[in-house]
Amino acid sequence: MIKEIREPLIFEISEAGKRAVELPALDVPEKKDLLAGVPLRRELEGFPEVSETEVTRHFTRLSQKNYCVDLGIYPLGSCTMKYNPKVNERLSGLPDFAASHPLASEDLVQGSLEVLKRLETYLCEIAGMDAFTLHPAAGAHGELTGMMLIRAALEARGGARKYVLIPDSAHGTNPSSAHICGYSVKEVKSNEKGTIDVEALEAAMTDEVAALMVTNPNTLGVFESDICRVAEIVHAKGGLVYMDGANMNALTGIVRPGDMGIDVLHINLHKTFSTPHGGGGPGSGPVGVRKELVPYLPIPVIGEKGGRFVLDFDRPATIGRVRSYFGNFSVIVRALCYILTLGPKGVREIAEFAVLNANYIRKSLEGEYHLKYTTPSMHECVFSDKIQKEFGVTNLDIAKRLIDYGFHPPTMSFPLIVHGALMIEPTETESRRDLDLFIDAMKAIAREARENPEILHSAPHVAYVSRLDEVTAAKFPVLRWEKKP
Amino acid sequence: MSYLSLSDKDKKEMLAAVGVGSTDDLFCCIPDAVRLKRELSLPAAQSELELVRTIEAIGRKNAYSRYVSFLGGGAYEHFIPTVVDYLSSRGEFVSPYTPYQPEVSQGTLQAVFEFQTLVCQLTGLDIANASLYEGATATAEAVLMAQRITTRNKVLLARTLHPQYREVVRTYIKNLGLEAVDVPYGPDGRVDNDALGRALDESTAAVVFQSPNFFGVVEDVQALSDAAHGRKALSVAVVAEAVSLGLLEAPGRLGADIVTGEGQSLGVPVSFGGPYLGFMACKKEFLRQMPGRLVGQTVDKEGRRGFVLTLSTREQHIRRERATSNICTNQGLCALRAAIFMESLGKQGLREMAWQNGQKAAYAADRLGAVSGVKRKFSGPVFNEFVVELAKPWPAVDAGLRGKGLIGGYGLEPAYPELKNCALVCVTELKTKDQIDRLAQALQEVLS
Numbered sequence: 001m002i003k004e005i006r007e008p009l010i011f012e013i014s015e016a017g018k019r020a021v022e023l024p025a026l027d028v029p030e031k032k033d034l035l036a037g038v039p040l041r042r043e044l045e046g047f048p049e050v051s052e053t054e055v056t057r058h059f060t061r062l063s064q065k066n067y068c069v070d071l072g073i074y075p076l077g078s079c080t081m082k083y084n085p086k087v088n089e090r091l092s093g094l095p096d097f098a099a100s101h102p103l104a105s106e107d108l109v110q111g112s113l114e115v116l117k118r119l120e121t122y123l124c125e126i127a128g129m130d131a132f133t134l135h136p137a138a139g140a141h142g143e144l145t146g147m148m149l150i151r152a153a154l155e156a157r158g159g160a161r162k163y164v165l166i167p168d169s170a171h172g173t174n175p176s177s178a179h180i181c182g183y184s185v186k187e188v189k190s191n192e193k194g195t196i197d198v199e200a201l202e203a204a205m206t207d208e209v210a211a212l213m214v215t216n217p218n219t220l221g222v223f224e225s226d227i228c229r230v231a232e233i234v235h236a237k238g239g240l241v242y243m244d245g246a247n248m249n250a251l252t253g254i255v256r257p258g259d260m261g262i263d264v265l266h267i268n269l270h271k272t273f274s275t276p277h278g279g280g281g282p283g284s285g286p287v288g289v290r291k292e293l294v295p296y297l298p299i300p301v302i303g304e305k306g307g308r309f310v311l312d313f314d315r316p317a318t319i320g321r322v323r324s325y326f327g328n329f330s331v332i333v334r335a336l337c338y339i340l341t342l343g344p345k346g347v348r349e350i351a352e353f354a355v356l357n358a359n360y361i362r363k364s365l366e367g368e369y370h371l372k373y374t375t376p377s378m379h380e381c382v383f384s385d386k387i388q389k390e391f392g393v394t395n396l397d398i399a400k401r402l403i404d405y406g407f408h409p410p411t412m413s414f415p416l417i418v419h420g421a422l423m424i425e426p427t428e429t430e431s432r433r434d435l436d437l438f439i440d441a442m443k444a445i446a447r448e449a450r451e452n453p454e455i456l457h458s459a460p461h462v463a464y465v466s467r468l469d470e471v472t473a474a475k476f477p478v479l480r481w482e483k484k485p
Numbered sequence: 486m487s488y489l490s491l492s493d494k495d496k497k498e499m500l501a502a503v504g505v506g507s508t509d510d511l512f513c514c515i516p517d518a519v520r521l522k523r524e525l526s527l528p529a530a531q532s533e534l535e536l537v538r539t540i541e542a543i544g545r546k547n548a549y550s551r552y553v554s555f556l557g558g559g560a561y562e563h564f565i566p567t568v569v570d571y572l573s574s575r576g577e578f579v580s581p582y583t584p585y586q587p588e589v590s591q592g593t594l595q596a597v598f599e600f601q602t603l604v605c606q607l608t609g610l611d612i613a614n615a616s617l618y619e620g621a622t623a624t625a626e627a628v629l630m631a632q633r634i635t636t637r638n639k640v641l642l643a644r645t646l647h648p649q650y651r652e653v654v655r656t657y658i659k660n661l662g663l664e665a666v667d668v669p670y671g672p673d674g675r676v677d678n679d680a681l682g683r684a685l686d687e688s689t690a691a692v693v694f695q696s697p698n699f700f701g702v703v704e705d706v707q708a709l710s711d712a713a714h715g716r717k718a719l720s721v722a723v724v725a726e727a728v729s730l731g732l733l734e735a736p737g738r739l740g741a742d743i744v745t746g747e748g749q750s751l752g753v754p755v756s757f758g759g760p761y762l763g764f765m766a767c768k769k770e771f772l773r774q775m776p777g778r779l780v781g782q783t784v785d786k787e788g789r790r791g792f793v794l795t796l797s798t799r800e801q802h803i804r805r806e807r808a809t810s811n812i813c814t815n816q817g818l819c820a821l822r823a824a825i826f827m828e829s830l831g832k833q834g835l836r837e838m839a840w841q842n843g844q845k846a847a848y849a850a851d852r853l854g855a856v857s858g859v860k861r862k863f864s865g866p867v868f869n870e871f872v873v874e875l876a877k878p879w880p881a882v883d884a885g886l887r888g889k890g891l892i893g894g895y896g897l898e899p900a901y902p903e904l905k906n907c908a909l910v911c912v913t914e915l916k917t918k919d920q921i922d923r924l925a926q927a928l929q930e931v932l933s
Contacts, residue, residue: 020831066577068578089579096550097756109757138815176808179808180657276579276580281818326758330754331760432499460588467588468791474796
């Protein structure tokens, strides 16, 4: 990366009178008194004025300041940064899809409805569930939808109940989603293996508990081996089991959540099924359910009638709409493409290769970095900075130094039960060469921590910016550009 | 599988390095009883060429794109300059994650900072977030935010607010002890001020209205905000057609405390309803109650300007169940598209696009209104959509128009049973005078 490129904000290079886009001349008679009596703005104050050349150079230069999967391994644990196939980008934007309007009558959008129905069907098979809804816009939205479904099912059984149990290793979205669904959260401690403490769960599981939200494999990358027993305990007291399927990429074709007692789960299409993360979305968080919960699915549900796809709104027990229209459609097209490209064997290889790659990294770095939990890893492994701390080096220093070696850092300081965590997830699409380069860099940094810790404290050295002052950013927030007076 | 990058040799050597005999052994911690003992029942793997054929064939089953369409109602077909697609499809924008490591994410962070600034400028408010999912959930987030700010438990929803947005608000608040009350509209198609006055009381957290509203009518934002403030409730203005802000006065300058809604119009294709672009702006005193990510400006150790995600103590990954929202992933790439779109059109271009929308809709309203059997339903001023009442039932008219290659509008009766034989007609800058004339001509034939 070239350190010297300083790209101003677009507002700072704006000059009156420029524009990048011309529209055709107005071809209808112009009314001078259009919207008479309505307050109109004199001008879009502060809006930039630049040429197309300038817009193109501006965003091309900005783009070069980003690390991305197309450039190399992006080992953010829990985020599942895998390669995004290029053909899927093209197909998701086919004019027949990109132009189809969500309020068009069903018979004009049969193709779009077929895409939705097909993905629902394939996800049911992969997850072992009875039905899927593709409405949720992202994983957290899926969690909220799933918890609403659980609440509706329990109300129908006689009472919504009060509490939701969540392991201390869970994603922050879990407690937050449960809360917005009107539940109070009770934390369940993990045991020394990093999995749910079955005895603690048994003690916590009462008839006031609506559900357990479990991530499996959990955020340590460890499979909850007692999952069937866990589900039994929850079911015996009349609760339901919600699975955060963020880590479904470790399980595809190997084991199905529906076969291990899960009642409701969400899957992140932008994790397991390779749709791009886009610098923070759009995602897609489909929710799968067991039969008992089908009546409560959000509307509309895609149905089939006489060989045609239809939108079914006649669902008296539905939780209602969770968003406008039908879901993040073009993301859904991409996921469908991934599944069709891989086929049954390839979908299984998502899990096989992801788990092999993660274990290869774990084995290669064991000893160099501390592993708090030695339980077998699935698709990711969680090291900590415990060894390096002795030399005054933290996980932050290690992460920032990785940037100098040309890599994106792993996820830091999560899960919360591992102090100084470095959570590494390579995914199934990495080559051995890229894994080895990353491993070599991590080993070199471990050596530097012992021999030359100062170089880690001051890292990164070869980025566009050095460490940024996040404290000042939060204390004196500057959240927009403003014209200097 | 061209995406999986391990050769058989790699696999063998890596398994040996890990110390297991086979890939199966990697999954030893999964109880045998629940493991899948068969191959998944999925279609056989397809090559790229086969995949292209499969998906293109499915796409061709969408007859929609072969019609000239006047559909709007929250999803708008606008011109998207080529630079938007070109720049936003760069791998450096498409394939990174959320910018948690700012030193290697300055591109995304600066683009979002510019997006936040543009949203502030459009809405006339102090701060804007990095995006939310889409218009309906953004409206629901605004309702929850208003409840947190006022600690009051009733919200008034204009019936002229997008029906799907109202449904989503109700889904969100159902389990939280909040109550939503619909406020009717008058003969001008605007919120009925008297009814609003009666519904407002000291338990009202917010008045939530859309402008231009679902009927295309521009609401009196100042009057609605004044009414809300008279009872110390918040004024929440929802904008579903963001291009309108190129022409209409910023709601923030007409008293709105929170402006939220749908940014799809700004360079995001209609794409069967998603992904879209929820946005939210508010006055700075509400900063701590804002949901979603925020990008802020700061400096690095050498004093150079840089950007970071900030104020994350509001968010779920820090605050867990006490967070302002459960949102994590937002619509980063759609926000980027909107930033490129707005910066390309710029100060003059966005205003001109909005002006042309208004002009063409006005022309269409006149042309259609002159057809015998067509009546303008509401007298209020409109932006790029308007409601017509027809002398025949809408399904029959719709079918007749379709026979002539036209989708004339969106039938309102399912969502508004009182609006029998009424349709919502949308005219953006993409419609030519010829197409509008064709619609008028076709309506005349269908109705005669």
